Amino acid sequence: xxxxxxxxxxxxxxxxxxxxxxxxxxxxxxxxxxxxxxxxxxxxxxxxxxxxxxxxxxxxxxxxxxxxxxxxxxxxxxxxxxxxxxxxxxxxxxxxxxxxxxxxxxxxxxxxxxxxxxxxxxxxxxxxxxxxxxxxxxxxxxxxxxxxxxxxxxxxxxxxxxxxxxxxxxxxxxxxxxxxxxxxxxxxxxxxxxxxxxxxxxxxxxxxxxxxxxxxxxxxxxxxxxxxxxxxxxxxxxxxxxxxxxxxxxxxxxxxxxxxxxxxxxxxxxxxxxxxxxxxxxxxxxxxxxxxxxxxxxxxxxxxxxxxxxxxxxxxxxxxxxxxxxxxxxxxxxxxxxxxxxxxxxxxxxxxxxxxxxxxxxxxxxxxxxxxxxxxxxxxxxxxxxxxxxxxxxxxxxxxxxxxxxxxxxxxxxxxxxxxxxxxxxxxxxxxxxxxxxxxxxxxxxxxxxxxxxxxxxxxxxxxxxxxxxxxxxxxxxxxxxxxxxxxxxxxxxxxxxxxxxxxxxxxxxxxxxxxxxxxxxxxxxxxxxxxxxxxxxxxxxxxxxxxxxxxxxxxxxxxxxxxxxxxxxxxxxxxxxxxxxxxxxxxxxxxxxxxxxxxxxxxxxxxxxxxxxxxxxxxxxxxxxxxxxxxxxxxxxxxxxxxxxxxxxxxxxxxxxxxxxxxxxxxxxxxxxxxxxxxxxxxxxxxxxxxxxxxxxxxxxxxxxxxxxxxxxxxxxxxxxxxxxxxxxxxxxxxxxxxxxxxxxxxxxxxxxxxxxxx
Amino acid sequence: xxxxxxxxxxxxxxxxxxxxxxxxxxxxxxxxxxxxxxxxxxxxxxxxxxxxxxxxxxxxxxxxxxxxxxxxxxxxxxxxxxxxxxxxxxxxxxxxxxxxxxxxxxxxxxxxxxxxxxxxxxxxxxxxxxxxxxxxxxxxxxxxxxxxxxxxxxxxxxxxxxxxxxxxxx
Numbered sequence: 001x002x003x004x005x006x007x008x009x010x011x012x013x014x015x016x017x018x019x020x021x022x023x024x025x026x027x028x029x030x031x032x033x034x035x036x037x038x039x040x041x042x043x044x045x046x047x048x049x050x051x052x053x054x055x056x057x058x059x060x061x062x063x064x065x066x067x068x069x070x071x072x073x074x075x076x077x078x079x080x081x082x083x084x085x086x087x088x089x090x091x092x093x094x095x096x097x098x099x100x101x102x103x104x105x106x107x108x109x110x111x112x113x114x115x116x117x118x119x120x121x122x123x124x125x126x127x128x129x130x131x132x133x134x135x136x137x138x139x140x141x142x143x144x145x146x147x148x149x150x151x152x153x154x155x156x157x158x159x160x161x162x163x164x165x166x167x168x169x170x171x172x173x174x175x176x177x178x179x180x181x182x183x184x185x186x187x188x189x190x191x192x193x194x195x196x197x198x199x200x201x202x203x204x205x206x207x208x209x210x211x212x213x214x215x216x217x218x219x220x221x222x223x224x225x226x227x228x229x230x231x232x233x234x235x236x237x238x239x240x241x242x243x244x245x246x247x248x249x250x251x252x253x254x255x256x257x258x259x260x261x262x263x264x265x266x267x268x269x270x271x272x273x274x275x276x277x278x279x280x281x282x283x284x285x286x287x288x289x290x291x292x293x294x295x296x297x298x299x300x301x302x303x304x305x306x307x308x309x310x311x312x313x314x315x316x317x318x319x320x321x322x323x324x325x326x327x328x329x330x331x332x333x334x335x336x337x338x339x340x341x342x343x344x345x346x347x348x349x350x351x352x353x354x355x356x357x358x359x360x361x362x363x364x365x366x367x368x369x370x371x372x373x374x375x376x377x378x379x380x381x382x383x384x385x386x387x388x389x390x391x392x393x394x395x396x397x398x399x400x401x402x403x404x405x406x407x408x409x410x411x412x413x414x415x416x417x418x419x420x421x422x423x424x425x426x427x428x429x430x431x432x433x434x435x436x437x438x439x440x441x442x443x444x445x446x447x448x449x450x451x452x453x454x455x456x457x458x459x460x461x462x463x464x465x466x467x468x469x470x471x472x473x474x475x476x477x478x479x480x481x482x483x484x485x486x487x488x489x490x491x492x493x494x495x496x497x498x499x500x501x502x503x504x505x506x507x508x509x510x511x512x513x514x515x516x517x518x519x520x521x522x523x524x525x526x527x528x529x530x531x532x533x534x535x536x537x538x539x540x541x542x543x544x545x546x547x548x549x550x551x552x553x554x555x556x557x558x559x560x561x562x563x564x565x566x567x568x569x570x571x572x573x574x575x576x577x578x579x580x581x582x583x584x585x586x587x588x589x590x591x592x593x594x595x596x597x598x599x600x601x602x603x604x605x606x607x608x609x610x611x612x613x614x615x616x617x618x619x620x621x622x623x624x625x626x627x628x629x630x631x632x633x634x635x636x637x638x639x640x641x642x643x644x645x646x647x648x649x650x651x652x653x654x655x656x657x658x659x660x661x662x663x664x665x666x667x668x669x670x671x672x673x674x675x676x677x678x679x680x681x682x683x684x685x686x687x688x689x690x691x692x693x694x695x696x697x698x699x700x701x702x703x704x705x706x707x708x709x710x711x712x713x714x715x716x717x718x719x720x721x722x723x724x725x726x727x728x729x730x731x732x733x734x735x736x737x738x739x740x741x742x743x744x745x746x747x748x749x750x751x752x753x754x755x756x757x758x759x760x
Numbered sequence: 761x762x763x764x765x766x767x768x769x770x771x772x773x774x775x776x777x778x779x780x781x782x783x784x785x786x787x788x789x790x791x792x793x794x795x796x797x798x799x800x801x802x803x804x805x806x807x808x809x810x811x812x813x814x815x816x817x818x819x820x821x822x823x824x825x826x827x828x829x830x831x832x833x834x835x836x837x838x839x840x841x842x843x844x845x846x847x848x849x850x851x852x853x854x855x856x857x858x859x860x861x862x863x864x865x866x867x868x869x870x871x872x873x874x875x876x877x878x879x880x881x882x883x884x885x886x887x888x889x890x891x892x893x894x895x896x897x898x899x900x901x902x903x904x905x906x907x908x909x910x911x912x913x914x915x916x917x918x919x920x921x922x923x924x925x926x927x928x929x930x
Contacts, residue, residue, distance in 0.1 A: 085857075085858050086856065086857025086858030086859060086895050087857065088857075249851070249854065250854060252856075252859070253850075253851055253854060253855075253856055253859070254851055255859075256850075256856040256859030256862050257833075257843070257847040257850040257851060257855075257856065257859075257862060257866060258793070258833065258834070258836075258837065258843070258847060259791070259792070259793015259794070259832065259833035259834045259863050260793065261859050262792070263795075263859075263860060265792075265795070265796060266792035268790075268792075274787070299776070317779070317783055317787050317788075318783055318787065318796075319776075319779050319780060319783045320776075320779075322799075394894060395858075395860075395894060396795070396797050396803065396805055396858065396860040396861045396892065396893070396894050397795070397797070397858075397860045398796070398797070398798075443858070443859065443860075444858060445795070445858050445859070445860025445861075446858045446860060446894050446895065447858070448894075474796065476799060477797070477798040477799055477800065477802075477803075653854060657854065657857065657897070657900070660896060660897065660899055660900070661857055661895045661896045661897065662896075663896065664893075664895075664896020664897075664898065665894070665895075665896055667896075668894075668896075686798055686800055686802055687798055687800075687802040687803055687892060688800070688802055692892055692894065693896065693898075694888075694889045694890075694891075694892060694898075695884065695885055695888040695889045695891070695898045695901070695902070696885040696886075696888075696889040698896070698898035698899065700899065701899055
């Protein structure tokens with residue numbers, strides 16, 4: 001099924017490839033108000049809204065709306081506007097649609113939506129194109145957060161922000177499925193001349209029990225398409241779900257165990273050559289001059305291309321291209337950042353934080369209560385500075401893209417988290433009309449935020465244009481490591497005021513580098529006086545969204561510092577969290593569950609430690625308890641017990657897999673992850689100097705799911721932020737060392753510290 | 761001319777003998793299931809079998825395959841198309857996420873089971889720690905290997921060649 005779906009995707013993108021069409025004609029047809037997400041567009045072959053009609057492969061197909069089509073044989077195809085990078089979004093979104101539609105799961109497949117404006121999902125964040133569909137409260141925070149820029153641009157088709165289920169799924173797929181079901185019921189009611197209320201639907205059939213009549217969706221499809229679909233169909237209650245909440249095998253998995261899955265790097269274009277690249281090592285530098293004489297003399301080399309800030313070598317094979325590009329003698333322009341180092345950046349952060357603090361120039365996330373009064377009244381003040389380094393995404397599949405340029409039109413084959421955005425950016429970079437750029441989407445070998453950037457696609461398109469041959473550009477691992485868009489290095493300073501009973505009076509925090517989500521630095525605890533401020537301290541190192549974005553640092557900062565507060569208050573860190581969550585029963589219940597499953601009250605033993613954390617991100621709560629053993633300075637992470645409350649787990653095993661994945665991704669960063677800057681450039685170049693967790697150091701992860709019934713949250717990112725603080729807290733118990741700077745590998749943990757103090 | 765058998769079929773390649781086997785397989789022979797991850801034998805995405813042993817094809821010169829049997833992920837299922845027990849176990853455990861590393865993971869696991877049909881955790885750690893999975897599916901990969909090891913079909917699917925030193929193992 002997945003292979004077929006993939007073929008369908010390829011077929012539909014090919015059909016879409018280079019046709020011209022006018023937006024005006026599309027909108028005048030009246031069904032797609034403002035660009036995309038309306039449910040219930042009924043189209044058949046020959047419909048003048050030709051761009052959508054292309055999805056209707058033959059006369060037997062009826063496109064019920066922008067999200068689903070059904071053919072005469074009863075095959076139901078969901079059209080999913082999200083990319084697949086392993087998070088299972090395409091299967092789970094199809095599951096949501098099929099459940100509301102009462103479709104027979106065995107007859108359901110999906111195709112990924114083509115990179116067309118009609119499938120832009122940026123507007124979901126704003127909600128104004130939803131034709132009255134209600135936006136879940138959980139989403140509204142993100143309007144100011146991850147999706148804000150996307151919403152403004154209106155040309156995004158982004159997979160990120162853990163939004164697939166909670167935005168597209170709830171506001172798009174479920175509504176579309178329910179609307180399609182309604183249309184089927186209306187069609188049957190009309191055909192049989194019976195009231196709709198007497199009809200039931202199940203497994204792609206409509207039934208009229210009183211007269212013992214049954215009709216399949218396939219039979220009803222063309223009649224159903226004549227009805228105006230409802231924008232606000234009645235959605236099922238959880239107790240009515242038949243597919244949501246169950247584990248269905250992911251459609252993309254079979255092709256991933258046979259080698260058949262086509263990733264961007266696997267694209268094949270007739271006559272294509274291969275390109276390797278060397279980009280300016282210092283961000284912002286340009287090619288000053290270069291001598292490619294030796295490179296051109298190498299066998300197989302056909303072209304050398306100056307891209308302004310990079311040199312690419314094109315050859316008949318990738319290995320020849322990569323070998324040759326290393327032989328190009330390149331002089332780069334000097335920049336004002338040529339002397340910047342990690343040390344100078346850290347110093348700059350501290351200076352800027354101190355300045356913002358003393359001059360009162362910071363901006364407020366939270367500002368309530370009398371902060372100076374609280375500290376004046378305190379009998380104890382806890383202070384600490386936390387820091388995290390830059391991080392690379394280090395996707396398994398290095399950045400790559402394949403491009404063909406002919407007759408003023410460009411086609412790009414790649415795996416991207418934002419196919420529509422890629423198309424727009426390539427068009428802009430090559431000064432082409434959007435209609436002259438086609439994007440063929442492939443599976444992504446990891447995304448994590450990195451593949452929301454389109455640098456490799458633009459480079460490939462330019463190389464193809466400049467050389468006139470189709471080109472597959474593949475970055476080396478070193479280029480991938482040194483030309484990422486990085487999770488920023490961030491410093492965050494804390495002060496906490498306690499009274500003589502150990503009550504937490506005030507929480508004072510100042511940090512720099514604010515991105516998204518806006519709420520990332522906030523704490524869930526009931527503290528009467530809170531002052532959470534930020535300031536700017538920009539660097540020349542490119543910023544990118546890295547799995548969980550700002551939560552990735554603030555989760556560590558706030559939850560690790562909280563344990564310092566608990567120690568000063570002479571309280572158990574779990575119990576103090578619990579105490580300060582008295583007005584948040586959902587949080588408290590989840591924390592209790594993690595503590596109970598982990599056996600929080602049990603002794604851990606010499607050289608071992610147990611740490612806890614609680615994180616709310618992307619609408620989902622995650623509590624983690626981590627157990628470590630520290631033996632002669634070596635940290636082993638033995639076990640992670642994780643409790644997650646996403647409101648409702650649409651795909652419990654999918655959610656579990658995302659928690660496992662999020663934990664390991666966060667653990668790699670916490671244990672080892674560190675991108676350093678020397679002379680303005682990245683020092684690391686490979687997995688050898690940018691290590692990640694491997695099989696032998698991966699902990700056991702136990703995931704416990706709570707369906708609280710609250711607004712549905714995301715899955716892809718919420719597992720990541722809580723692992724670093726829980727790990728740091730566990731290491732403290734094991735060693736007496738407070739880990740305030742990541743990664744853990746910076747610390748010498750050989751000897752137990754009896755008087756807690758930072759070792760570096 | 762370099763001659764070797766790829767998934768049971770003889771191939772003759774007129775290429776630079778120092779070119780890594782990975783690129784010969786992907787570009788000259790058109791099998792893209794074997795992946796490029798790092799080019800330095802640090803990640804395992806390019807793992808294939810050379811005479812039954814797991815090797816990193818990104819640093820193995822194609823000349824090293826002369827006269828040998830090379831097996832890639834595409835050659836792991838039976839000629840009739842029946843999945844190798846590891847491939848089935850990977851599906852049953854829903855092990856892959858992005859899937860990019862999984863060809864290499866499965867090939868490393870297959871080489872392990874061919875010589876050790878019932879590996880314990882330490883043996884799995886030793887055989888699999890050269891294969892990175894950035895989606896972090898190690899727990900599921902471990903379970904998949906144990907599931908497949910419990911299946912009788914594992915023994916006999918592979919006829920490991922004479923013990924070959926594993927090349928380029930990290």
